[in-house]
Amino acid sequence: MDDDQQLRYSRHLLLDEWSEAAQERLLSAHALVIGAGGLGAPALMYLASAGVGRITVMDPDTVDLTNLQRQIAHTTDRVGQAKVLSAQLAIAQLNPGVRVHAIAQAADDALLAEWVPQADVVLDCTDRFAIRQTINRACRQAGVPLVSASAVRFDGQISVFDPRVPEAPCYACLFPPDAPPEETRCAMLGVFAPVVGMMGVMQAGEAIKLLAGLTEAGAPGHHQSLAGRLLIFDGRDWSWTAMRARRNPVCPVCGTPPPTRD
Structure with missing residues (x-):
């Protein structure tokens, strides 16, 4: 690190x-953030401020006036601009030492197959069940840890799905692909702005700890990632519920399928 970085x-x-080694790890790390909206906007800002050296952000949408209630990387004068370009500008103003690659496209199998293996961590900041499943499969196949969160109304949840931890579940273990929930997008149901901000900031925190090595065996302190745990937040009374998340042995993504009958 140079003097300015110090x-x-x-x-x-x-x-x-x-340590300086932890910061150096961040400076050389690559985070892939999928979604530059309510979750992605605060997550991107904290990843950049902490010094994650390379960030790829993927989102097909443009900034809308309704976004500005909670999507803090964007501003009024950037309404109509691609969200990824707006986020890129915000990061450049905050920390010009961070290299940002903006992809103004929706995440699909081809894009994820190209970009997930290049990343050290993936943050799922999307709001659709189907794409969450696609991201989970890509991360599982590439062996890249996934930090996933959601927020709607006054409720939020967050977990880490880390293929490097043998006993840890994947997203599909908790939320089976064949059992989609009712549509719960904030565009339809609303969201309390601080809740979505809290979830995005926590995503950045989990990613930063993973990238800096704070959760590794033998690291100083007692940091533990959320792999194997699901935190559920209620913004009505600021309460948290922690649930153990177990791997499903017959999960269609990470489990062993049952034997077929002849």
């Missing part, structure tokens, strides 16, 4: 668990 990241470097 100063920029000094508040992290003062932490007992945070």
Whole structure:
């Protein structure tokens, strides 16, 4: 790190668990953020401010006036601009040392097959069940940890699905692909802005800890990722519920399918 970087990241470097090596790991890391909306906007800002050296952001949408109630990477004068370009500009203003690759396309099998293996961590900041399943499959196949969250109304949830942890479940273990929930997008049901911000910030926090190595065996402190746990948040009374998340042995993505009968 140069002198400017030492100063920029000094508040992290003062932490007992945070070494120059941890910061160097962040500076050389690559995070793929899928979605630059309510979850992705705050997540992107904290990834950039912490010094994640390379960020790829993927989103097909443009900034709309209704987004500005919660999507803090965007501004009024960028209404109508591609969200990924708006986020790229916001990151450049915050931390010009971060390299940002903007992809103004919807995530699909081909894009994910190209970009997920290049990433050190993936943040699922989307709001559709089908694409969440697609992202999960891509991460599982590539062996890349996935930080997934959602928020609607006053409710939020977050977990980490890490293929490197043998006993940890994948997204499909908790939410089977053949049992889609009712449509719960915030465009239809609304969302309390601080809740979606909290979930996005926590996604960044989980990703940063993974990238810096804070959750690895032997790392200083007692940091533990959310792999194997699902946190559910209720913004009505600011309460949290923690649930153990177990791997499904017959999960269609990460499990062993039952034997077929002749």
